[in-house]
Amino acid sequence: MAILNLLRIAFLALQRNKLRAFLTMLGIIIGVAAVIAMMAIGEGSKQSIRSSLSGMGSNTITIMPQSNEPGGVRLQGSSIQTLKMEDVTAIEKLQSKNINGLSPVVSTSGQAIKGAYNWPTTITGVSTDYIKIRQLKLKDGILFSDKDVKRFAKVCILGQTVIDNLFPDGSNPIGQIIRFKSIPFQVIGVLEAKGQSNFGQDQDDIILAPYTTVQKRITATNYLQSIYASATTEASSDAATTEISDAVRESHRLTEAESDDFQVRTQAELISTISSTSSMLTVLLTAIAGISLLIGGIGIMNIMYVSVTERTREIGLRMSIGARGQDVLMQFLIEAILISITGGIIGVILGVSSAYLISFFLNWPILISESSIVISFIVCAVTGIFFGYYPAKKASNLDPIDALRYE
Amino acid sequence: MEQKILDIKDLKREFVMGDQTVRALKGITFDIKAGEFVTIMGSSGSGKTTLLNILGCLDKPSDGDYLLDGVDVKSLNRDELAGLRNTKIGFVFQAYNLLPRTSALENVELPLFYNKSISAEERKNRAIKSLESVKLAERFDHTPSQLSGGQQQRVAIARALVNHPVMILADEATGNLDTRTSYEIMALMQELNKEGKTIVFVTHEPDIAAFSTRTIMLRDGKIQKDSINTNQRSAREALDSLPESDDY
Numbered sequence: 001m002a003i004l005n006l007l008r009i010a011f012l013a014l015q016r017n018k019l020r021a022f023l024t025m026l027g028i029i030i031g032v033a034a035v036i037a038m039m040a041i042g043e044g045s046k047q048s049i050r051s052s053l054s055g056m057g058s059n060t061i062t063i064m065p066q067s068n069e070p071g072g073v074r075l076q077g078s079s080i081q082t083l084k085m086e087d088v089t090a091i092e093k094l095q096s097k098n099i100n101g102l103s104p105v106v107s108t109s110g111q112a113i114k115g116a117y118n119w120p121t122t123i124t125g126v127s128t129d130y131i132k133i134r135q136l137k138l139k140d141g142i143l144f145s146d147k148d149v150k151r152f153a154k155v156c157i158l159g160q161t162v163i164d165n166l167f168p169d170g171s172n173p174i175g176q177i178i179r180f181k182s183i184p185f186q187v188i189g190v191l192e193a194k195g196q197s198n199f200g201q202d203q204d205d206i207i208l209a210p211y212t213t214v215q216k217r218i219t220a221t222n223y224l225q226s227i228y229a230s231a232t233t234e235a236s237s238d239a240a241t242t243e244i245s246d247a248v249r250e251s252h253r254l255t256e257a258e259s260d261d262f263q264v265r266t267q268a269e270l271i272s273t274i275s276s277t278s279s280m281l282t283v284l285l286t287a288i289a290g291i292s293l294l295i296g297g298i299g300i301m302n303i304m305y306v307s308v309t310e311r312t313r314e315i316g317l318r319m320s321i322g323a324r325g326q327d328v329l330m331q332f333l334i335e336a337i338l339i340s341i342t343g344g345i346i347g348v349i350l351g352v353s354s355a356y357l358i359s360f361f362l363n364w365p366i367l368i369s370e371s372s373i374v375i376s377f378i379v380c381a382v383t384g385i386f387f388g389y390y391p392a393k394k395a396s397n398l399d400p401i402d403a404l405r406y407e
Numbered sequence: 408m409e410q411k412i413l414d415i416k417d418l419k420r421e422f423v424m425g426d427q428t429v430r431a432l433k434g435i436t437f438d439i440k441a442g443e444f445v446t447i448m449g450s451s452g453s454g455k456t457t458l459l460n461i462l463g464c465l466d467k468p469s470d471g472d473y474l475l476d477g478v479d480v481k482s483l484n485r486d487e488l489a490g491l492r493n494t495k496i497g498f499v500f501q502a503y504n505l506l507p508r509t510s511a512l513e514n515v516e517l518p519l520f521y522n523k524s525i526s527a528e529e530r531k532n533r534a535i536k537s538l539e540s541v542k543l544a545e546r547f548d549h550t551p552s553q554l555s556g557g558q559q560q561r562v563a564i565a566r567a568l569v570n571h572p573v574m575i576l577a578d579e580a581t582g583n584l585d586t587r588t589s590y591e592i593m594a595l596m597q598e599l600n601k602e603g604k605t606i607v608f609v610t611h612e613p614d615i616a617a618f619s620t621r622t623i624m625l626r627d628g629k630i631q632k633d634s635i636n637t638n639q640r641s642a643r644e645a646l647d648s649l650p651e652s653d654d655y
Contacts, residue, residue: 318521
């Protein structure tokens with residue numbers, strides 16, 4: 001009842017001074033709208049930077065064989081035959097939420113032949129997850145299936161460099177048969193060009209086939225060159241590494257005393273670049289947001305302060321007809337809160353719509369997070385109370401006699 | 408009609424200004440009974456305003472007793488004084504002090520907003536009744552800027568009446584008005600007085616004092632004269648005796 005009365009008093013007082021209330025609100029509106037729009041653009045760019053960095057394979061985990069013999073002649077990793085399909089199965093069995101892709105890798109080099117043309121390249125035997133792990137994209141055709149893997153199907157997917165050299169006339173390779181080490185393979189898919197890797201390696205000089213086919217029909221071996229896995233996110237990369245290590249150690253029956261006969265590698269440098277870029281952007285955005293809201297808050301304080309001085313006689317009158325100090329305090333406080341909340345709501349609407357307009361017209365990536373809306377709204381309500389309190393306190397402490405005679 | 412609304416005994420008020428003590432009221436004793444129409448007169452510096460502030464519970468005496476409708480004002484704190492002003496006193500000011508850009512009705516409702524025991528419906532009904540009693544029934548939704556000075560003062564009187572006070576306290580209520588409008592306001596005051604309202608009217612104009620039933624004259628912080636006005640003038644007749652219009 002009492003609070004309803006005070007709400008009505010504050011509302012009527014605001015209604016009397018629509019323009020001033022609106023101008024005060026403007027500070028909050030612009031503050032909140034700026035925060036939401038900027039957070040949307042900032043988060044959008046952050047996401048797109050992250051995803052383009054992830055496209056470089058930041059989540060990829062590589063498991064390579066390695067000698068654990070401290071003495072003797074050390075062999076190159078690829079000639080060690082310790083990684084087996086059992087290791088892949090062991091990792092698969094973990095069902096870890098930190099790992100979302102797993103593929104064995106068997107590769108061998110040789111001559112690919114198509115009619116009159118031939119090209120020295122490498123055939124890589126993989127499982128269906130490989131494309132996802134390496135962030136490869138099919139330009140045309142289809143990916144081989146798990147069934148193809150089971151059946152040792154003689155199907156393959158070609159990289160652009162291989163196509164350029166085997167099909168120089170530009171004919172469609174899909175459905176054609178090529179030969180690799182005299183084994184015929186049907187081309188079922190074409191990869192999108194990826195260009196050079198960071199180290200100058202041509203990433204398009206590649207033939208992908210089911211690993212079973214490569215193992216049984218070409219290399220006639222049962223060991224793997226390496227295993228590729230991908231972590232769910234950059235952050236889970238470390239956890240995934242530990243899990244994989246433990247699983248492979250167990251599968252290799254290594255005792256506590258023995259060191260690893262394999263190594264697990266992550267893209268540590270890429271990951272740290274991503275996280276430092278992200279946190280820098282976050283700090284920048286937060287700073288901008290904080291400053292905008294602070295200015296809005298100071299706007300409220302300024303106008304409320306002027307308003308107390310300007311309305312001294314009104315306060316005197318209210319007190320003379322029975323308003324207690326706390327009634328006046330509450331009235332001014334409620335006015336400040338009403339202004340900031342209304343301003344906050346309008347600001348949210350304006351911010352969200354301007355973010356969409358920007359993304360529509362400038363084609364910038366945006367991401368409106370609920371947290372930015374909730375936080376900016378709460379902050380503006382809190383600044384309203386915080387900056388409204390001092391002038392309200394001042395008003396409530398006025399002496400009614402002085403206030404009534406105030407000119 | 409013998410109930411004492413106001414009972415003041417040896418009232419003193421001193422202000423300390425720097426190292427000087429200003430004695431604004433030097434011991435005042437009087438009482439006002441229900442139904443009286445008292446004017447308090449005095450030149451500036453006589454302590455009139457100080458007395459008005461104390462009567463209106465805006466200020467407290469330094470010494471002496473003030474009982475308003477049986478309540479000892481001296482023992483009350485700031486908030487209790489506000490409550491007393493809200494329920495027992497109706498203020499009418501020289502400058503009307505209406506809220507700008509606010510309808511007459513809402514202006515009149517204002518004191519009741521600060522009284523928790525009154526519902527929104529009752530608030531509105533009482534405000535309407537109050538405006539009717541000052542003959543402004545058809546001006547409910549007019550804002551102060553759409554009303555003449557006399558009408559504004561009548562809204563202010565309606566506001567003073569709305570909380571059913573034991574006393575209406577007017578501070579130079581005719582000071583901003585021309586003679587004709589002043590008389591109209593005084594006629595309204597006399598009517599309210601006839602209906603039983605106790606009125607305390609602070610003024611420095613002797614012709615206004617003539618409309619009251621009793622005049623207290625202050626001088627240098629003391630009561631110089633406290634006289635019953637046996638020959639109360641009727642404001643209505645005074646109004647009729649004014650020339651029809653002196654505009655030319």
